[in-house]
Amino acid sequence: xxxxxxxxxxxxxxxxxxxxxxxxxxxxxxxxxxxxxxxxxxxxxxxxxxxxxxxxxxxxxxxxxxxxxxxxxxxxxxxxxxxxxxxxxxxxxxxxxxxx
Numbered sequence: 532x533x534x535x536x537x538x539x540x541x542x543x544x545x546x547x548x549x550x551x552x553x554x555x556x557x558x559x560x561x562x563x564x565x566x567x568x569x570x571x572x573x574x575x576x577x578x579x580x581x582x583x584x585x586x587x588x589x590x591x592x593x594x595x596x597x598x599x600x601x602x603x604x605x606x607x608x609x610x611x612x613x614x615x616x617x618x619x620x621x622x623x624x625x626x627x628x629x630x631x
Contacts, residue, residue, distance in 0.1 A: 543570050543582050569593065 535550040540563045551559055569589045579585050 542566050543586055545582075566593070 534553065536553055536556065538549055538551055538556060538559070540547045540549055540559060542563055543566075549559065566589065569592065570585055573579070573585050573589055573592075577585075577588075579588070
């Protein structure tokens with residue numbers, strides 16, 4: 532049985548207390564680091580002072596990347612399904628020829 536552990540995650544200089552399943556701890560830490568890296572990059576490139584504005588822009592950027600990745604995955608799944616259908620058809624045609 533997994534037990535929750537209490538951790539502090541820092542995002543944009545603000546601390547958040549979370550209770551996490553130990554199995555998710557590393558993933559959440561990586562996510563926080565990823566967010567903080569994007570925040571730092573955004574702060575270097577744009578003269579925005581308000582943390583909430585930076586968080587909003589970083590969120591928009593990250594969700595846009597996520598949606599793009601999901602669209603690419605869906606396209607790849609469709610391509611693979613088409614290939615699989617073609618292979619199945621070829622196998623069925625071959626089986627019909629062999630059994631004739």
